[in-house]
Amino acid sequence: MIVKETEQPKGVVVAIHGAFEHAGRYEWLFSRINFHGYHVVAGDLPGQGTTPGRRGHIQSFQQYLDTVLSWFEKAKEYDLPIFLLGHSMGGLIAIRTMQKTDVYKDIDGVILSSPALGMKNGLARPVYYLSKVLNVATPGMRFKTGVRSEIATRNEGYNAHDVSDPLFLRKVSVRWYHEFEKAIAAAFKELADYPDIPTLLLQGGDDHLVDIDAVKEWFNKIDVSEKMIKIYEEFYHEIFNEPEREDVVKDLIHFIDHQIETI
Numbered sequence: 001m002i003v004k005e006t007e008q009p010k011g012v013v014v015a016i017h018g019a020f021e022h023a024g025r026y027e028w029l030f031s032r033i034n035f036h037g038y039h040v041v042a043g044d045l046p047g048q049g050t051t052p053g054r055r056g057h058i059q060s061f062q063q064y065l066d067t068v069l070s071w072f073e074k075a076k077e078y079d080l081p082i083f084l085l086g087h088s089m090g091g092l093i094a095i096r097t098m099q100k101t102d103v104y105k106d107i108d109g110v111i112l113s114s115p116a117l118g119m120k121n122g123l124a125r126p127v128y129y130l131s132k133v134l135n136v137a138t139p140g141m142r143f144k145t146g147v148r149s150e151i152a153t154r155n156e157g158y159n160a161h162d163v164s165d166p167l168f169l170r171k172v173s174v175r176w177y178h179e180f181e182k183a184i185a186a187a188f189k190e191l192a193d194y195p196d197i198p199t200l201l202l203q204g205g206d207d208h209l210v211d212i213d214a215v216k217e218w219f220n221k222i223d224v225s226e227k228m229i230k231i232y233e234e235f236y237h238e239i240f241n242e243p244e245r246e247d248v249v250k251d252l253i254h255f256i257d258h259q260i261e262t263i
Contacts, residue, residue, distance in 0.1 A: 068097050188218060204238075209237045
């Protein structure tokens with residue numbers, strides 16, 4: 001678990017990173033959130049970063065939710081407003097946490113960054129059917145993700161760093177893939193279970209990983225009194241790592257500050 005504190009905090013942001021990466025890639029973002037007066041609680045998800053166990057493998061998507069709930073318990077210790085921020089698969093985890101648990105009762109807002117609600121690079125149909133068999137026979141079998149940093153962000157500094165980053169995940173298991181896929185389907189199937197909580201969705205307009213149409217479809221269907229979406233037209237998937245990332249942080253902080261003012 002990572003805890004980044006600031007002086008005279010106004011609230012706490014629980015941050016969830018995406019697939020294949022780790023929380024360490026967000027040091028810059030965490031420092032900016034601290035600068036604007038908010039603690040940050042985060043960490044590496046199971047099977048990723050520095051967590052123990054087999055890399056790129058989970059038994060169930062529920063493991064992600066359980067991990068986030070442990071971060072949430074830490075955030076509650078501050079007795080301050082809490083906001084949930086999730087990027088990509090982290091956005092999907094945030095959605096499923098809202099749909100499947102009652103922590104929303106103590107959360108004052110959700111921020112979804114390019115949430116993984118539909119992927120552009122799925123498995124070819126014959127490979128997909130084979131993977132369903134392998135998910136039963138050898139669920140721990142891993143395959144290359146095929147995801148390259150240069151299609152995730154235009155920030156060349158991040159691209160160069162990711163190539164040599166030993167914590168950047170390059171293989172995932174068959175079980176991971178199918179749990180991920182089932183979670184996406186459940187996010188749509190259980191739309192009615194998403195609580196009426198202020199939600200901000202930030203999406204890169206030139207996203208090469210996430211299906212933007214699927215993201216918009218999910219967002220338009222949730223029954224939430226206060227919801228906002230912003231599309232950054234030329235941005236790639238990792239909007240908090242893009243060269244214009246300061247603009248994204250401004251929108252993030254504006255949303256959180258507004259919720260604080262209305263509490």
